Structures are given as structure tokens and as C-alpha cells.
Amino acid sequence: MTDPLPVLLARLIADSRHHAYAAAHSKAEELARAHEGFAAGFHTAAVYVADLIASGRVRAGQQVRAEDEAAAQRVLDNLHVDPAERANAISDAIYGAPTERKHAGGNAEDCPGCDGTNPPYPFICPGPDEATRSAHG
Known part of the structure; x- marks a missing residue:
């Protein structure tokens, strides 16, 4: 090699x-x-x-901080995954892992889980049983 x-x-x-x-x-x-x-x-x-x-x-x-070394090790431990997943792991290490945002129910415009999803009219959130993963935010 x-x-x-x-x-x-x-x-x-x-x-x-x-x-x-x-x-x-x-x-x-x-x-x-x-x-x-x-x-x-x-x-x-x-x-x-x-x-x-x-x-x-x-x-x-x-020298780098211990948490940066740990983040690099997580990427190295998963080199076997496809390139897109490796790129996501590196982005997670740099920007922080995506957060889990839960649906609140009610008006979708006020729901963190619906944010950016553009639900159909009448813009009603599907409720707290649904969960979405936001991309780095």
C-alpha cells in the first residue's frame, strides 16, 4: 500500500x-x-x-484535544462504510452530530420536528409519535 x-x-x-x-x-x-x-x-x-x-x-x-482525537478515532473505526457515510461521520465530528427533533403536534409552523419539511395544507404536525433527524441543526 x-x-x-x-x-x-x-x-x-x-x-x-x-x-x-x-x-x-x-x-x-x-x-x-x-x-x-x-x-x-x-x-x-x-x-x-x-x-x-x-x-x-x-x-x-x-497536538490536538482529546475529544478531537476521539472523533477522529470514530471516523477511523468506520472506514469500511461507504464514502457518503464516511463524509457524514466527518461532518458530525466537525459540526456536531445531528440532533433528534421530536414533533410537538398542532401547528406545524411551530413544531421543531416539522421545521423545513413543508407539510401539506392544513399544516398540521403528525404529532409526538413521529421523530425526524435534522441535518446538523
Whole structure:
């Protein structure tokens, strides 16, 4: 198996280069700033990975919190799942797991479980026996 760190380093450099180019050629100032932020983030990650490849260890000041290590381990423990599920697990690790929102019954416009579902007229919530999973919110 190929060592994944050099492959990751190349991907980070390519992504940083892409966003730096997009920032330099963007006609909209706000979009250019967003691309600069992405380029900086990928650059920082590339430096981190290059340091890891060069030294074989994490440099002082680059340690991660225990809860971030635990989140990464949860992703690593589930690498066997399909790519979409892996992406969801990574999103959960970054943004927090989706929350369970229960239906309150009554007016759907006031129900956290119905939020964003656009129920049919007369906009009545199906009631507390139904539960929906919201995407990161």
C-alpha cells in the first residue's frame, strides 16, 4: 500500500493552489476573500502534514484535544462504510452530530420536528409519535 501522507500532501497543495488562483482571479471581493481563507487553511494543513512526514511525529504546539482525537478515532473505526457515510461521520465530528427533533403536534409552523419539511395544507404536525433527524441543526 502506498504511504497516504505524501498523497495527502499533494492533494492539500493542489487544493491550496486552486483556491489561491481563484482568489487572485475573482471579480467579487467577498468571493476572493473566501478563496483566500480556503487557500490559507489548506496551506496550514499542508505544512502540518509535511512536518509530520519529515519528522514522523507531531510538533510541539500541534497536538490536538482529546475529544478531537476521539472523533477522529470514530471516523477511523468506520472506514469500511461507504464514502457518503464516511463524509457524514466527518461532518458530525466537525459540526456536531445531528440532533433528534421530536414533533410537538398542532401547528406545524411551530413544531421543531416539522421545521423545513413543508407539510401539506392544513399544516398540521403528525404529532409526538413521529421523530425526524435534522441535518446538523
